[in-house]
Amino acid sequence: GENVEQHPSTLSVQEGDSAVIKCTYSDSASNYFPWYKQELGKGPQLIIDIRSNVGEKKDQRIAVTLNKTAKHFSLHITETQPEDSAVYFCALRGGSNYKLTFGKGTLLTVNP
């Protein structure tokens, strides 16, 4: 079945620095990889996603890279701001085309 490991579990950076969160998976049938941001007391918010036929995708300060051979994908946030502080979850979807499997999350703290 689908499984995803997310690292690190906590990440603290200074404002303006970059943050990188990495997820690895085992099922080669996985073909869709979204990232969600969850603020305290709120639901997960989709911030960026990538499909298996693309290696990289950018949206302003956020980028996601996918290495299908090595079975890992990463979230990159540049020029971090205090409002980027939240828990970030990677997820993936495979052959079912609907069931998302989530990592355990990374608590990102951006210190002003």
Added chain:
Amino acid sequence: NAGVMQNPRHLVRRRGQEARLRCSPMKGHSHVYWYRQLPEEGLKFMVYLQKENIIDESGMPKERFSAEFPKEGPSILRIQQVVRGDSAAYFCASSPARGYEQYFGPGTRLTVT
């Protein structure tokens, strides 16, 4: 353009009572998914529904849990005879069709005392 709506936001139940969680998908979305989040854990898939149909309930405990998405009205996740271990945040997501992005609601935080 309202997003996914869930109510109640917080629900407290004593052991043995029933919990009913409601989810209204985004406008134009007819596919609903329920996920459960335990403290400091990622979300776990429970059930996938389309209007009047349960497509996949493989992530839902066989006993005490049920879900529906009627032709009219919100999707309902029902937990009978709640136990302390049911305490969690329950999130609903919706999409316009299978294979599309899933957008999540704010969740219902269930506490069983």
